[in-house]
């Protein structure tokens with residue numbers, strides 16, 4: 001059996017997730033290349049037209065010209081995997097969607113606002129069908145390896161559907177709400193081992209919402225614990241801009 | 252057993268005994284860990300917090316850990332079970348958690364028994380300390396007849412200022428006591444004194460009036476509006492279950508190594524409040540809404556499991572009440588259904 005052909009592609013992002021994907025121990029790297037054949041890597045190789053088994057796509061779609069390129073990747077690949085928050089939920093790129101195009105282009109390129117092509121930031125799943133995803137900003141290397149392994153074996157990747165609170169409690173953390181800090185943990189997908197609340201922070205939602213979040217209850221809780229409605233929305237903004245239940249249709 | 256003999260020891264002797272036992276046992280006690288107070292391994296009795304403060308997790312985690320590897324396998328079919336049990340002393344476990352251990356002991360001993368849990372229990376000495384007052388506003392042990400330990404301990408200590416009255420409940424407890432603690436004979440009046448103090452501390456805090464009838468009452472109230480009222484706020488976050496001393500559900504998954512040659516079978520805490528818990532192949536979900544899941548969880552505490560264990564399976568420790576951001580409490584639900 002020949003090894004599945006795997007490639008990495010990137011759109012608007014910091015490329016941190018690709019770095020995480022190859023930030024492997026030598027032994028892990030050998031194991032990985034023993035099960036897959038990495039044929040294209042943004043840093044090292046050029047885009048050819050070959051058929052692919054798995055395309056990992058990093059980054060958000062922020063230009064009309066991205067759409068064509070993304071669709072071509074879809075045509076070439078048996079499986080498309082969204083790699084990281086930017087690709088899966090548009091990530092922090094979508095923060096600009098809260099401003100008009102004139103506002104953000106003026107803010108970033110005051111000398112020449114029309115210099116670069118740009119439009120509303122979107123997740124890749126809004127444009128093409130996505131078969132699997134690896135959440136997080138950035139992704140977790142272990143989870144990347146697990147998902148890849150499952151896809152190679154023809155299994156559905158088991159990404160948690162339960163929220164961060166589960167892992168936070170397993171770690172026996174004192175809930176940050178008790179310290180007057182509001183956290184998105186109850187509605188955000190676990191899998192990071194509650195990284196932020198376990199290290200002195202709070203969850204700001206980089207892994208995206210769980211499949212059936214109780215947004216109403218979450219909003220009530222954040223307001224009960226002292227946030228105004230506007231301040232509460234601020235917390236949701238960082239990673240959940242593409243969620244219509246919270247922010248409605250594209251502004 | 253003959254009528255338990257009453258013994259007295261000083262607190263100093265207990266702490267000294269624990270330090271001596273440290274060469275043979277790992278010692279677990281209530282201790283400060285950064286900003287938290289938790290049950291944890293200690294190296295010296297200086298680290299022990301004698302005054303109880305509610306912890307996020309109960310001592311369940313030492314017998315039934317959050318995650319554990321239960322076997323190693325190779326794809327050729329070699330299977331090696333893993334049972335890792337050490338000599339443990341758990342010091343200062345309170346009545347709610349002791350009753351929790353009793354319930355877990357019964358649950359994990361069922362049918363062929365759970366070797367990982369049972370071997371850990373077998374190698375452990377549990378030393379309880381009785382409570383003389385309710386620990387905070389969220390605890391309701393007294394409502395569910397759980398502010399006295401019905402089991403789960405080898406040695407029980409009753410506070411008498413700088414001394415403890417001791418009761419021994421098992422042969423291994425007796426052996427441990429003889430080896431590590433200096434005792435003097437006590438009088439029945441010593442125990443009475445300690446219990447009188449407890450009575451004073453719990454004055455006015457009564458159990459649910461019809462507690463024994465809970466299974467029947469909950470069975471009749473399947474359509475009570477409380478399920479919708481409380482369930483609609485539930486986030487299905489699972490916090491209540493993660494912290495519960497009597498919840499024992501787990502998930503088992505095989506983790507094949509990336510080289511596809513060998514793997515490990517893991518088990519980790521699972522929770523009936525999570526949406527995927529009752530989902531089966533094909534996507535069918537037996538309890539698709541938070542309301543149904545909450546109903547199921549509370550029924551396990553006060554209805555069918557209560558009938559089976561002969562005691563409320565909620566021990567009133569209050570952990571889920573503290574943990575639930577949506578303010579959902581088994582006590583409030585029971586009050587709404589059965590009256591105060």
Ligand code: SF4
Pocket residue numbers: 164165166168169173174175176177183184185186194197202203490
């Ligand atoms: S700190 Fe956040 S993740 Fe942890 S229990 Fe509280 S709300 Fe949940």
Ligand code: SF4
Pocket residue numbers: 136137164188189192194195196197202203204205206207208
């Ligand atoms: S705790 Fe939240 S913000 Fe932090 S890594 Fe996990 S999902 Fe992302």
Ligand code: SF4
Pocket residue numbers: 491494495496497552564565566567568569570571572581
């Ligand atoms: S249901 Fe809540 S109060 Fe009852 S034993 Fe479990 S955690 Fe404690």
Ligand code: SF4
Pocket residue numbers: 484485486487488489490491492524545574575576577578579
């Ligand atoms: S009852 Fe509370 S703690 Fe339990 S799952 Fe629902 S919201 Fe979470």
